[in-house]
Amino acid sequence: xxxxxxxxxxxxxxxxxxxxxxxxxxxxxxxxxxxxxxxxxxxxxxxxxxxxxxxxxxxxxxxxxxxxxxxxxxxxxxxxxxxxxxxxxxxxxxxxxxxxxxxxxxxxxxxxxxxxxxxxxxxxxxxxxxxxxxxxxxxxxxxxxxxxxxxxxxxxxxxxxxxxxxxxxxxxxxxxxxxxxxxxxxxxxxxxxxxxxxxxxxxxxxxxxxxxxxxxxxxxxxxxxxxxxxxxxxxxxxxxxxxxxxxxxxxxxxxxxxxxxxxxxxxxxxxxxxxxxxxxxxxxxxxxxxxxxxxxxxxxxxxxxxxxxxxxxxxxxxxxxxxxxxxxxxxxxxxxxxxxxxxxxxxxxxxxxxxxxxxxxxxxxxxxxxxxxxxxxxxxxxxxxxxxxxxxxxxxxxxxxxxxxxxxxxxxxxxxxxxxxxxxxxxxxxxxxxxxxxxxxxxxxxxxxxxxxxxxxxxxxxxxxxxxxxxx
Numbered sequence: 001x002x003x004x005x006x007x008x009x010x011x012x013x014x015x016x017x018x019x020x021x022x023x024x025x026x027x028x029x030x031x032x033x034x035x036x037x038x039x040x041x042x043x044x045x046x047x048x049x050x051x052x053x054x055x056x057x058x059x060x061x062x063x064x065x066x067x068x069x070x071x072x073x074x075x076x077x078x079x080x081x082x083x084x085x086x087x088x089x090x091x092x093x094x095x096x097x098x099x100x101x102x103x104x105x106x107x108x109x110x111x112x113x114x115x116x117x118x119x120x121x122x123x124x125x126x127x128x129x130x131x132x133x134x135x136x137x138x139x140x141x142x143x144x145x146x147x148x149x150x151x152x153x154x155x156x157x158x159x160x161x162x163x164x165x166x167x168x169x170x171x172x173x174x175x176x177x178x179x180x181x182x183x184x185x186x187x188x189x190x191x192x193x194x195x196x197x198x199x200x201x202x203x204x205x206x207x208x209x210x211x212x213x214x215x216x217x218x219x220x221x222x223x224x225x226x227x228x229x230x231x232x233x234x235x236x237x238x239x240x241x242x243x244x245x246x247x248x249x250x251x252x253x254x255x256x257x258x259x260x261x262x263x264x265x266x267x268x269x270x271x272x273x274x275x276x277x278x279x280x281x282x283x284x285x286x287x288x289x290x291x292x293x294x295x296x297x298x299x300x301x302x303x304x305x306x307x308x309x310x311x312x313x314x315x316x317x318x319x320x321x322x323x324x325x326x327x328x329x330x331x332x333x334x335x336x337x338x339x340x341x342x343x344x345x346x347x348x349x350x351x352x353x354x355x356x357x358x359x360x361x362x363x364x365x366x367x368x369x370x371x372x373x374x375x376x377x378x379x380x381x382x383x384x385x386x387x388x389x390x391x392x393x394x395x396x397x398x399x400x401x402x403x404x405x406x407x408x409x410x411x412x413x414x415x416x417x418x419x420x421x422x423x424x425x426x427x428x429x430x431x432x433x434x435x436x437x438x439x440x441x442x443x444x445x446x447x448x449x450x451x452x453x454x455x456x457x458x459x460x461x462x463x464x465x466x467x468x469x470x471x472x
Contacts, residue, residue: 003069003163003217007110010068013057017050017068021112024070028114028161036136037155038115039075040083046070049112056110063110066224071106072156072165075116076123077208078197079103086199087121087131087149090320090327090345100197101232102166102208102225109224114162117152121347122317123168123201125149126176126419127409130349135406138181140445144403147177147419150211154181157211164221165211170201171305172398172423174209175435179398179448182437184218184465185211187423189455190430191236193222194229202312203234205305205427215436215465219243222458241459249463251286256464257293257391259452262422265299268400271441276397279438279449282471283395283464293387293394297379301425302417304380307360307373308428313350314357320345352413377428384429388454393464396422398435398448422450432458436465438472 001009001020009015025043032038056063073079076086078096085091099107106113120130128136128151136151138144139159146155150167154177157165167174169187178185186209193208200206208225212218223243229235262268263276284290322328322341329344331337346354360369387394399419409416426433432455435448449468453461 001163002214003066003212003220006069006163007065007067010053011057011062017053017112018047020068021046021050021070021114024114024162031159034137034142035139035155035159036134037072037117037152037159037161039085039118039133039152041115042082042113045082046112046114053110053112065109065220066106067110069111069164070114070162071111072115072117072153072162073103073113074119074150074153074165074167076119076168076199077103077166078199079113079116082116084116085133087119087133088345088347088350089132090341092327094326098197101194101229103197105225117156117165119152120149121350122199122313123149123170123173124313124349124353126416128152129406129410130347132347137406138403140182141403141443143405144445145180145406147180147399147403149173151177153211154178154183154185157181157183157213163213164217166208166225167211168198168206168208169427170205170309171427172420174211175423175433175448175450176399176420178211178435180403180446182446183211183213184215184434184436185209186218186222186434187427187432188222188226188458189236189432191234192226192240192456192458194232194235196229196231200316202309203316204312205309215462215469216244216247219247219462243458243462246459247462247466251283251288251464251467254288254393254460254464255391256280256283256288256290257387257394258290259295259298259394259396260292261295261298262396265400265421267418268397269402269441272397272400272402272447275438275441275447276395276449279468280395283467286467286471293391295383295387295425297376297383298425300376301380301428302421304373304376305424305428306356306417307369308377310353310357311360311370312357314354314361317350317354380425381429384431392453392457392460394452396450396452398422398450402441402443402445402447426452431455432461434461434465436468438468
């Protein structure tokens with residue numbers, strides 16, 4: 001059952017929330033050992049929450065639009081009193097004293113959290129192989145990665161562990177694993193969803209968003225978690241329009257552009273490119289106008305991203321010093337304690353990005369690296385603005401390839417970084433973007449098509465996604 005169907009059945013008294021949760025926990029028990037989608041399964045807490053939903057219904061109250069719906073939470077979202085690791089040994093036994101805003105909103109809507117999902121450490125990675133707690137496998141082929149960094153959240157939905165999950169997207173960490181696992185994944189406009197309670201990676205890029213088994217489920221989840229939050233100063237103050245109520249608006253008259261630089265880029269597998277063209281044809285058949293469009297500066301997206309994101313990470317991760325919280329490895333003095341703590345607590349990829357970011361921000365190099373990357377970011381924003389003057393949405397591949405084998409790219413960081421070549425540009429621009437499953441590619445693995453929209457244009461983006469889903 002979809003999240004919409006579960007919520008409707010529970011609210012009508014046709015099914016109990018406890019029954020729904022028990023079914024999903026049984027599915028988790030049957031396959032979790034081979035997939036490792038979770039760092040922590042919340043079986044007892046989930047049953048107690050489901051019982052509370054059932055009690056509310058019995059009392060004549062409405063628990064909310066996600067009544068009894070199991071959800072999985074990426075393990076970089078704070079949950080009060082529940083272990084939250086960020087995929088890192090440096091937070092191995094950290095229990096936050098507060099909930100993230102999105103966690104509060106899911107609970108208020110009647111959703112039931114069933115677990116904290118695995119991720120690349122501090123969300124730094126494209127395959128969920130960088131987790132301190134071991135890799136996650138793709139439910140479609142256990143020898144392949146689920147994508148990253150929100151691979152556990154994508155795998156949880158693909159495996160049927162939960163119809164909805166939450167992830168975070170800094171450079172593609174929701175959309176890329178959604179494509180590789182064959183589910184829907186959404187990066188909202190920067191500021192549409194509160195980041196309060198999200199363990200920070202790169203604060204000008206990080207955004208929380210949903211995974212769903214269907215476009216409608218993802219729309220419902222985003223409706224629940226989105227909106228203003230006074231605890232996040234970067235949050236957009238205006239309430240967003242309902243997505244679930246506008247899904248069936250169709251695409252008649254919508255102008256769609258196929259981004260040449262990303263669709264025709266070197267490294268994009270033929271089956272992936274064909275999926276984008278087939279998606280465009282389906283939209284044209286449904287009444288949209290389709291043509292090709294150039295966004296020249298997106299080819300510099302990866303280069304700019306790997307200056308800006310590590311620089312912000314270098315600053316954000318300075319708080320893990322062995323003093324305030326998390327891991328502490330004793331030393332002869334404060335400096336040695338701090339160095340030993342960070343050496344033991346951080347994994348290789350996190351150390352690589354901290355060093356890269358610190359270098360980019362250092363005296364004498366700031367303007368040459370970080371400053372120039374920010375100027376490239378401005379060019380990307382301008383080129384997207386020009387493209388959106390004549391198009392409502394843009395289409396690209398989500399990932400250039402289908403899911404690759406576990407270990408295949410671990411020794412080649414540059415090859416791994418290129419897995420996000422199609423997703424990074426919209427992150428730099430702060431725009432809305434989502435991945436929609438559209439057929440299969442090599443080895444019969446899922447392929448995702450990416451729909452890009454201007455900031456705050458989620459309504460048209462979801463209408464396009466709904467048509468793509470219906471066209472298959």
